[in-house]
Structure formats: C-alpha cells, structure tokens
Amino acid sequence: MLPDVGLPGSYEGYFFDSAYLRKIYNFKLKWIMSEIIEKRNGDTAPPENRPDDNVIQPFQLDSSSLRGRVIRLGGVLEEILGAHDYPEPVAHLVAETVTLALLLSSMLKYEGIFTLQTKGDGPVSMLVADVTSSGAVRGCASFDTERLAHASQQLSALEPVESAQNHLAQYLGKGYIAFTVDREGAAERYQGIVELRGASLIDCVQHYFTQSEQIGTGIKMAVGRRAGKWRAGGIMLQNVPEDDGYGDKVMGNTHEDDWRRSMILMGSCTEDEFLDADIHSNALLVRLFHEEGVRVFEPCFVHKSCRCNQGKVDNIIAMMGHDELIEAAEDGRISMRCEFCSQEYNFDLDTIFKERAKSGTSADTSA
Numbered sequence: 398m399l400p401d402v403g404l405p406g407s408y409e410g411y412f413f414d415s416a417y418l419r420k421i422y423n424f425k426l427k428w429i430m431s432e433i434i435e436k437r438n439g440d441t442a443p444p445e446n447r448p449d450d451n452v453i454q455p456f457q458l459d460s461s462s463l464r465g466r467v468i469r470l471g472g473v474l475e476e477i478l479g480a481h482d483y484p485e486p487v488a489h490l491v492a493e494t495v496t497l498a499l500l501l502s503s504m505l506k507y508e509g510i511f512t513l514q515t516k517g518d519g520p521v522s523m524l525v526a527d528v529t530s531s532g533a534v535r536g537c538a539s540f541d542t543e544r545l546a547h548a549s550q551q552l553s554a555l556e557p558v559e560s561a562q563n564h565l566a567q568y569l570g571k572g573y574i575a576f577t578v579d580r581e582g583a584a585e586r587y588q589g590i591v592e593l594r595g596a597s598l599i600d601c602v603q604h605y606f607t608q609s610e611q612i613g614t615g616i617k618m619a620v621g622r623r624a625g626k627w628r629a630g631g632i633m634l635q636n637v638p639e640d641d642g643y644g645d646k647v648m649g650n651t652h653e654d655d656w657r658r659s660m661i662l663m664g665s666c667t668e669d670e671f672l673d674a675d676i677h678s679n680a681l682l683v684r685l686f687h688e689e690g691v692r693v694f695e696p697c698f699v700h701k702s703c704r705c706n707q708g709k710v711d712n713i714i715a716m717m718g719h720d721e722l723i724e725a726a727e728d729g730r731i732s733m734r735c736e737f738c739s740q741e742y743n744f745d746l747d748t749i750f751k752e753r754a755k756s757g758t759s760a761d762t763s764a
Contacts, residue, residue, distance in 0.1 A: 453467075454469075461652065461656070471674060474629055486521075492536075511576075512577040514575045514577070535702065576590075612636060618630065618631035619668040621668065623672050
C-alpha cells in the first residue's frame with residue numbers, strides 16, 4: 398500500500414533541521430545529504446545513494462505542518478507511452494494524467510484502485526490513468542486524429558512549455574474530470590466529479606479540490622523529454638486537517654502566511670529541476686524548503702503493470718452471441734486490443750464455434 402505521511406509522535410524517517418541547514422546549505426548540501434540516516438529497518442544508506450526514479454517521496458514541512466509528495470518518473474513513463482504511437486500533445490496529456498493520478502492516490506489511505514479520468518467533447522475525448530495500492534500504474538487516451546490535427550494548428554501560436562501551464566486542456570473540450578476509488582471488498586465506490594475548467598489538467602484538479610474537498614491544495618508539475626526519453630516530476634502540498642478522518646488528531650495549519658510562503662517556494666521549482674534525473678528528490682526538497690524543516694518518510698516505488706489477461710478476454714468472448722461474433726470477425730478472425738498496453742488477443746471464429754458445439758453451448762446465446 399502507498400505509505401501515508403507519519404504523524405507527530407510516530408516519526409520514522411529523515412529530518413532536515415532548518416536552522417542547521419540555513420547556515421551551511423549553500424556550500425555543504427552534498428555533505429548534509431550524506432549525513433542523513435535511514436532509521437527504518439536498520440538501513441543506514443544515505444538517501445542520495447538510493448534509486449530515485451519512478452518514486453513517490455512523502456514529506457512534511459515541520460514549520461507549518463503541511464504534508465506533501467514529490468514524484469519523479471522516468472522508465473515507467475517510457476513503458477506506458479512506448480506501447481502507443483501517440484501524437485506529442487496526446488502523449489504529454491497522458492503523462493500528466495499518470496503523474497497526477499500517482500500524486501493524488503498517494504495522499505489517500507486505501508486498498509484497491511484509484512482512477513483519474515477525463516471525458517470531454519474535444520479532439521482528445523478521454524484520458525485515464527489508474528493506480529493500485531501496490532503501486533502498479535497504467536494510462537491511455539482516446540482521440541480523433543483529424544480533429545487533433547486541426548486543434549494543433551489553432552494552438553500552434555502558443556509557445557510549448559513543459560510546465561502545467563501549457564493550455565493542453567483545450568484539447569479536451571467541455572466535459573468532466575472524475576476521481577474514483579474502488580476499494581477491495583467494498584460494495585460501493587467513492588467518486589468525485591467536477592467539470593473540466595482551466596487551461597491545464599492541474600487547473601482542473603485544483604478546481605475539484607476547491608469545489609468538493611475544501612482542502613488547501615497546491616500542485617506543480619512538469620513533463621517533457623530528456624535525451625529523447627519521457628520524464629515527469631511533480632510536487633503536491635496540502636493543509637493537514639485537524640482530524641484526518643481515521644480518528645487520528647493531527648496538527649492543523651491555520652496560518653495563511655505559512656501557506657503563501659510554501660506555495661511561493663514550491664512555485665520556484667523549475668522544469669529542469671523536475672526533469673533532471675541527476676537531482677535526487679531529497680536534494681530537491683532541501684533546495685526548495687530548507688528553511689521550513691523538511692521531514693521525509695519511506696518512499697514508494699511504482700511500476701507499470703496492466704491487468705488485462707487471456708482469461709478476462711476469454712470471458713468477454715464467452716459472453717458474445719453468435720451474431721455478435723460474426724459481426725466482430727474479419728476474415729474469420731476476431732482481434733481484441735487492450736487500450737492500456739496495446740496487447741493483442743486473437744481468436745479464430747471457426748475454433749470458437751467448434752468449441753461451443755463440443756461443450757453444448759448454444760451459438761445463439763446473446764451477450
């Protein structure tokens with residue numbers, strides 16, 4: 398399960414003392430990082446020596462009790478986008494959706510699947526990414542090629558940027574953005590829906606928090622290519638509520654000055670810093686928040702994984718009636734492709750009918 402930020406009285410992780418860092422930050426950052434010791438499980442390796450790709454790093458600002466996540470994606474994003482031949486703006490939007498899904502899901506306590514989805518009437522009609530509580534992520538998009546080309550010409554006058562203020566949400570048109578949590582063993586799902594509003598996906602997400610959650614939320618993110626490979630990075634900060642919803646009382650943040658200052662510091666992070674694989678997440682947090690007292694917790698590593706399999710596809714075929722199978726077939730074969738991973742599943746129509754006759758299944762059974 399994606400780990401939740403620790404609470405006062407149960408801290409286990411790293412602690413950057415703000416007064417100490419203020420004195421020596423400018424010329425001893427590397428030495429400071431080497432002195433940070435992992436307390437969990439007896440691991441004494443300095444954080445900068447640990448892998449820092451495809452990772453969600455929880456943290457807390459002790460001076461203001463704000464909690465957050467920093468995310469860095471590389472290989473996982475390449476795997477997800479490499480399964481498709483998306484045009485550049487579509488690939489960029491899918492990468493943003495995956496990054497936001499990971500940021501949002503990591504702030505929740507759940508066992509199951511978190512899904513972030515947009516649906517609109519624009520040339521990119523759908524974006525979807527889902528994350529399991531074990532850190533498996535996938536994403537995909539649906540789009541109209543001709544409408545996308547026309548919209549790209551209209552937006553060509555806008556200078557492309559790697560930050561979230563890229564106006565790519567205009568490809569989505571009018572519609573909604575939905576956040577869904579399917580919890581294991583639960584009969585009902587949790588879902589929040591708001592209209593698409595803003596120039597970027599981040600604008601749409603922050604509109605959701607403003608309208609639905611009333612939780613102070615700040616997000617900054619960047620997506621782009623480095624050395625020909627897709628990378629993404631992002632930071633999300635939230636006010637810690639007085640009661641976290643699980644009976645645990647935590648320190649609240651009621652100081653607007655703390656919030657404004659933290660948003661300014663977060664906003665100072667550049668696209669190059671987000672996307673530079675050589676800058677460790679912990680070093681990035683120290684750069685941004687060294688005067689705030691940054692406490693980081695056990696990171697969670699994510700991986701690309703799709704839940705499609707032969708058994709699920711066989712069940713779909715089994716539910717189709719005789720006429721539906723004939724209609725779906727081309728040259729005597731039925732081909733099905735997973736929209737997430739592009740895995741192809743092929744079936745011979747004669748073989749299906751022979752197996753049904755052998756088992757006594759009626760070929761006229763409809764789905």
